[in-house]
Each structure stands twice: as C-alpha cells, then as structure tokens.
Amino acid sequence: MKISTKGRYGIRLMLSLALHYDKGTLALKSIAREQDISEKYLEQIINPLTKSGLVKSYRGAQGGYILTREPKDITIGEVLRILEGSLSPVDCVDNPMCPNSDTCVSLSIWKKMKEALDDVVDNISLADMAEEYKEKNHIEI
Structure with missing residues (x-):
C-alpha cells in the first residue's frame, strides 16, 4: 500500500x-504557507474533505x-479513505x-495486512497528531 501525495498532503492539511x-476558520493560503504545499493543490484536496462533511467552508473576508x-x-483512517479510497x-x-x-x-x-493497517490508522486521531506535532516542535500544549 502506497499513500499518494494527495493522501499525505491531505493529512497535513487536516493537521x-x-x-x-479552537481559533476559528483557517484560510487555505495560511495552510499552504504553514505546510509548504501549493495552494492550488490544496484546493483540489479540500473539496472531497468538504463534500464528505469533515470540513466546512466559510466565504468572505473572515x-x-x-x-x-x-x-x-476524526481518525487518520477516515481522512485517508476519503482521499485514497480503500486501504x-x-x-x-x-x-x-x-x-x-x-x-x-x-x-x-x-x-491480515489490511486489518493491521486499519488498526493503526483508525486508532490515531487528528488530536493525537497535533499533540505529537507540538511535542516535536516544542510548542506549549
């Protein structure tokens, strides 16, 4: 199983x-800058996440x-299945x-391989990833 760029970048977008x-909406331009990913590519990734109901978009200046x-x-498995399909x-x-x-x-x-992969990705949440990110980057939790 090889996760595509779409799946990898989608996980980073969701992170x-x-x-x-807790800070409100986040502009795609800010995500692109923060994650060093093309805004155009993020536009393609955000659509299925919005259509699936994991992400909500708001228009306007704010x-x-x-x-x-x-x-x-929200688990990593849920995000990957939306972006990649079956694992x-x-x-x-x-x-x-x-x-x-x-x-x-x-x-x-x-x-057995699928069950093992599902077990891993379905037991890691975005909160788990955010906590690990903060630890690795020495950000106060």
Missing part, C-alpha cells in the same frame, strides 16, 4: 486545521475552513466475488 481548531468535529473525533493492499480483499477466494492462500495474508 493544520486541528492545530487551529472565511476559510474549519473541522466539523473535534480533532479527537486494501490488493483489490481482491474488497471483492468478495473473486472466483479464487475459496482456494487462494495469499488472500488471508492480504486480509
């Missing part, structure tokens, strides 16, 4: 929103983006109609 959660739930209630290492894990599923010995390996 910025988590770090600023506009920007804000998380719709507390950072502790399965191979398609047959998600395809129960595979004609070889009854006899395929490698299928159990792929399922």
Whole structure:
C-alpha cells in the first residue's frame, strides 16, 4: 500500500486545521504557507474533505475552513479513505466475488495486512497528531 501525495498532503492539511481548531476558520493560503504545499493543490484536496462533511467552508473576508468535529473525533483512517479510497493492499480483499477466494492462500495474508493497517490508522486521531506535532516542535500544549 502506497499513500499518494494527495493522501499525505491531505493529512497535513487536516493537521493544520486541528492545530487551529479552537481559533476559528483557517484560510487555505495560511495552510499552504504553514505546510509548504501549493495552494492550488490544496484546493483540489479540500473539496472531497468538504463534500464528505469533515470540513466546512466559510466565504468572505473572515472565511476559510474549519473541522466539523473535534480533532479527537476524526481518525487518520477516515481522512485517508476519503482521499485514497480503500486501504486494501490488493483489490481482491474488497471483492468478495473473486472466483479464487475459496482456494487462494495469499488472500488471508492480504486480509491480515489490511486489518493491521486499519488498526493503526483508525486508532490515531487528528488530536493525537497535533499533540505529537507540538511535542516535536516544542510548542506549549
């Protein structure tokens, strides 16, 4: 499983929103500057996050983006699935109609890999990431 640039940058975008959660909306331009990511690319990433309901956008001079739930209630897995789709290492894990599923010995390996990955990403919240970010960057919590 290889996470694309879209997924990696999406996690960084969501981290910025988590770090600023109690301060109101955050402009995409500020996120781009903070994360050193092209604003144009962030525009493409923010759309599915907004459509999914994880992020809300506000227009106007004081506009920007804000998380719709507390950072502790949004997991990395949720964000990655919105941006990347399935986190399965191979398609047959998600395809129960595979004609070889009854006899395929490698299928159990792929399922275990998916379960392990899901276990990791579904147990790390944006709040966890924000806390680690603050620790690594010596920011008061």
